[in-house]
Amino acid sequence: MRVAGQRAITAWSWISSLLLTGSVVTVVGFVLIKSLPVLHWRLIFGRTPPLEALWRWAPVTGGLWPAIGGTFFLVITAVGLALPFGLGAGIYLADCADGRLKRGLTLLFDVLAGVPSIVVGLFGFSLTIFLHRYLSARIYPSLLISALALAFLVLPYLIRGTQEALENLPNALRLIAPALGATRMQNIFRVLVPKALDGIAGGVLLSIGRCAEDTAVIMLTGAVASAGLPKSLLGSFEALPFYIYYISSQYRDPQELQQGYGAALILLLVCAVLLATSLILKNLLARRVRGW
Amino acid sequence: MRSERCMQSALAAAAWISAAAAVLIFLFMAVLGWPLLGNGDLMQVLCGPWSPMHHQYGIRPMILGTLCIASLALALAVPVSLGCAVFIQVTAPKGLGRALHHLVRLMTGIPTVVYGFVGIFLLVPLVRNLSGHGAGLSILSAGLMLSLLIAPTMILFFVQGLAAVPQSHRQAACALGATPVQQLIYVLLPQARRTLLAGVVLGLGRAMGDTLIALMLAGNSVATPQSILDPTRTLTAHIALIIAADFESPEFRTLFICALILYLMTTLAVAVMRRLAAKPVEIP
Numbered sequence: 101m102r103v104a105g106q107r108a109i110t111a112w113s114w115i116s117s118l119l120l121t122g123s124v125v126t127v128v129g130f131v132l133i134k135s136l137p138v139l140h141w142r143l144i145f146g147r148t149p150p151l152e153a154l155w156r157w158a159p160v161t162g163g164l165w166p167a168i169g170g171t172f173f174l175v176i177t178a179v180g181l182a183l184p185f186g187l188g189a190g191i192y193l194a195d196c197a198d199g200r201l202k203r204g205l206t207l208l209f210d211v212l213a214g215v216p217s218i219v220v221g222l223f224g225f226s227l228t229i230f231l232h233r234y235l236s237a238r239i240y241p242s243l244l245i246s247a248l249a250l251a252f253l254v255l256p257y258l259i260r261g262t263q264e265a266l267e268n269l270p271n272a273l274r275l276i277a278p279a280l281g282a283t284r285m286q287n288i289f290r291v292l293v294p295k296a297l298d299g300i301a302g303g304v305l306l307s308i309g310r311c312a313e314d315t316a317v318i319m320l321t322g323a324v325a326s327a328g329l330p331k332s333l334l335g336s337f338e339a340l341p342f343y344i345y346y347i348s349s350q351y352r353d354p355q356e357l358q359q360g361y362g363a364a365l366i367l368l369l370v371c372a373v374l375l376a377t378s379l380i381l382k383n384l385l386a387r388r389v390r391g392w
Numbered sequence: 393m394r395s396e397r398c399m400q401s402a403l404a405a406a407a408w409i410s411a412a413a414a415v416l417i418f419l420f421m422a423v424l425g426w427p428l429l430g431n432g433d434l435m436q437v438l439c440g441p442w443s444p445m446h447h448q449y450g451i452r453p454m455i456l457g458t459l460c461i462a463s464l465a466l467a468l469a470v471p472v473s474l475g476c477a478v479f480i481q482v483t484a485p486k487g488l489g490r491a492l493h494h495l496v497r498l499m500t501g502i503p504t505v506v507y508g509f510v511g512i513f514l515l516v517p518l519v520r521n522l523s524g525h526g527a528g529l530s531i532l533s534a535g536l537m538l539s540l541l542i543a544p545t546m547i548l549f550f551v552q553g554l555a556a557v558p559q560s561h562r563q564a565a566c567a568l569g570a571t572p573v574q575q576l577i578y579v580l581l582p583q584a585r586r587t588l589l590a591g592v593v594l595g596l597g598r599a600m601g602d603t604l605i606a607l608m609l610a611g612n613s614v615a616t617p618q619s620i621l622d623p624t625r626t627l628t629a630h631i632a633l634i635i636a637a638d639f640e641s642p643e644f645r646t647l648f649i650c651a652l653i654l655y656l657m658t659t660l661a662v663a664v665m666r667r668l669a670a671k672p673v674e675i676p
Contacts, residue, residue: 106573113483116475117492120547123540124499127510134513188406196403205411210666212414214658216601218628219651223417226424226648252413259410285399313503316603319632341505348512348608364506375501 131368135361143362144168159328164363169329170243170337174318175311177247177333179304182255186307187300189255190262195288213256221320224249228321241322244333249317254307261303265296265382268389298388302381309374313367315341325350340367418655425648437649442614449646453616455653457531457624460617461606462599464535469543469599470592476543477550482576493551499544508608511537516609523621529611531620537605546595553587553669554580590668597661601654603628627654 145153146163153160160166189209193202224245231239239245269292277287293300323342330337340363347360422429428437440450476496480489515537520528557580565575581588603626611623612633625633627650634647 106571109478109573109576110483112471113475113479116472117479117484119472120476120540120543121492121495124495124502126514127502127507127540130510130514131506185406185410188403189410192403192407196400197407205407207662207666208411208414210662211659212410212417214597214601214662215414215417216603216628216654216658218601218603218631219421219654220417222631222647222651223420226420252417255410255413283396285396289399309501313501313505315503315505316628316632341503344505344509345604345608348509360509364509367503368506371501371503372498375498379497 128368131361131364135358135365138358138362139365143359144366157329164340164343164359164366166326166328167338167340167343167363168366170323170327171312171340173330174243174247174250174337174339175308177243178250178254178311179308181247182251182258182307183304186255186258186303187262190259190300190303191266191288191293193259194263194266195284195292209256209259212252213260215253216316217253217314218316218320220249220253221317223252224317224321238334240334241320241336242334243322243330243337246318246321246323246337247333249321250311250314253314253317254310257307257310258303261306262296262300265299265303265385266292268299268386269296270389296385298381299385302378302385305374305378305381309371309378312374313341313371315345318342319345340370418652421648421651421655425645425652428642428645428649434649437646441616444643447642449642451627451630451646451650451653453614454625454627454630454650456616457606457610458600458626458628460531460620460624461534461538461610461626462596464531464620465538465542465599466592466596468535469539469546469595472539473543473546473591473595474550474588476547477554478576480547480551481554482572482580496544496547500548502541504541504602504604505608507537507541508604511605511609519621525621526623527611529609529623531610531617531622531624534606534610534626535620537609538599538602541602541605542595542598545598546591549591549594550584550588553584553591556587557583586668590665593661593665593668597658597665600661601628601658603632607632 141150142163144150144160144164146160146165148158148160148163148165152158153165189205193205197205225241227248228239228241228245273295274287274292277291278284282290318339319342322336323339324336325338325343325346327336327338344360344363344367347356347363351357351360428434437450438455439452440448442448442450442453476492480493480496484492511533516528516533518528519530519533519536520526523530523532561579561583562575565579570578606626607629610626610629612625612629613623614625615622617624631647631650634643
């Protein structure tokens with residue numbers, strides 16, 4: 101290959117990298133610069149004094165507090181619903197299933213991971229109507245329905261995270277306890293899971309991030325523009341990503357728009373911190389395994 | 393020993409229930425869309441125009457919209473992603489490559505709604521002013537932003553594919569006097585071909601499944617687009633836009649056809665990807 105061609109390829113790789121980096125810096129920088137003027141306690145708590153809102157649950161108007169609280173409860177409920185199934189299925193795939201069964205199950209989990217979130221949202225929406233009609237007329241689009249649909253969405257992330265963490269453990273470790281007479285379950289729960297705990301936690305954090313950022317599911321299953329802090333599982337709720345979407349088309353004055361930028365910055369930071377922590381935890385596990 | 397068996401059944405149950413979730417979603421959509429699928433109206437729905445005034449509920453404009461935006465995003469993102477992967481694996485000075493790799497990993501965490509938000513207030517005015525045509529809400533705006541969304545997924549996949557080529561093959565080429573770029577062209581790219589293709593398929597699946605960027609940036613018009621500066625509506629945005637109160641209306645039924653198409657497309661993408669990537673690759 102000629103020198104000119106090689107130079108062209110090198111140049112193309114540099115240009116691509118610069119283009120990508122430039123675009124990301126533009127996106128993040130734009131949000132940062134536009135939200136700088138509103139970076140103040142008032143962005144979150146409005147006119148309510150922060151301590152009042154935190155200690156006495158004083159109602160907050162004109163701040164992001166209800167949306168942040170809504171997202172918080174939504175994520176806790178969704179991950180709480182998905183966690184037992186995700187962890188169980190992950191452990192089952194890593195240490196109990198093999199051959200055909202394992203391939204089949206992974207295929208289904210990959211399919212589930214690929215399902216667009218709006219389809220999951222539509223599923224949640226029709227489930228609500230179904231339940232409303234046949235189970236109880238008190239069921240409407242609500243926090244619980246959103247959390248249930250989100251649980252479907254993050255299930256594959258939890259499963260994959262758990263499975264990978266366990267499968268990355270060295271083979272020798274897998275054999276020690278059985279050689280000493282431990283049963284398979286004793287081996288899994290006393291030796292393997294504790295050793296892979298940071299990797300598993302990494303997967304959980306990743307799915308928390310997915311729950312916090314998803315908009316398509318909750319916009320069909322109960323997120324609204326103003327509801328205050330969620331009062332019950334069966335009520336509608338506010339959420340940070342939905343707020344951002346809502347403001348982008350419905351803002352009434354520049355001030356509201358600036359609050360939208362503020363919300364985007366907060367969501368960006370939350371997701372970045374969650375993802376970074378998850379990567380660090382996975383790295384920790386990988387490094388420890390290499391040390392053995 | 394009884395608790396032993398109990399535990400194992402509990403784990404198996406968790407796995408089967410999770411697997412059932414994937415099937416359940418499909419069945420739900422299929423059953424609810426069945427009245428349209430069953431009575432032969434399917435072709436009319438797939439190929440007709442959307443105009444509820446005239447009782448026409450065709451989703452052809454949305455299928456076209458999805459294809460236009462997804463293929464534009466892919467066309468923009470593939471060369472850049474491959475370039476970045478080559479940079480990380482081959483041409484970068486050591487520290488820079490690692491830095492870019494970390495940045496790309498973090499990029500996967502940027503919420504799509506933030507991309508959409510920045511798109512509306514930064515990219516759309518830019519497209520509007522530069523083209524001098526329409527409102528700037530167009531296939532081009534959505535495609536550009538979407539390419540940024542799918543790039544990190546593809547880059548991570550490409551990097552894995554290039555890194556999976558055995559070190560010894562690279563060393564052999566090196567011993568014959570090949571420069572790093574020559575190793576890339578004659579050894580890495582041919583050997584990683586299937587994984588690279590799998591990465592592109594994965595990117596296509598992501599591009600078709602995304603809702604917020606198309607919903608916020610593509611304008612959502614139901615007319616068939618004539619150029620990339622025209623607005624359009626994707627299947628995902630179509631689902632997001634209709635909140636019909638009447639569960640039985642044909643308008644609402646078409647949503648399930650949209651959802652079924654999306655489900656089948658992404659499932660197909662997953663199947664093709666799994667076939668192409670010979671060794672199991674970590675899907676980012």
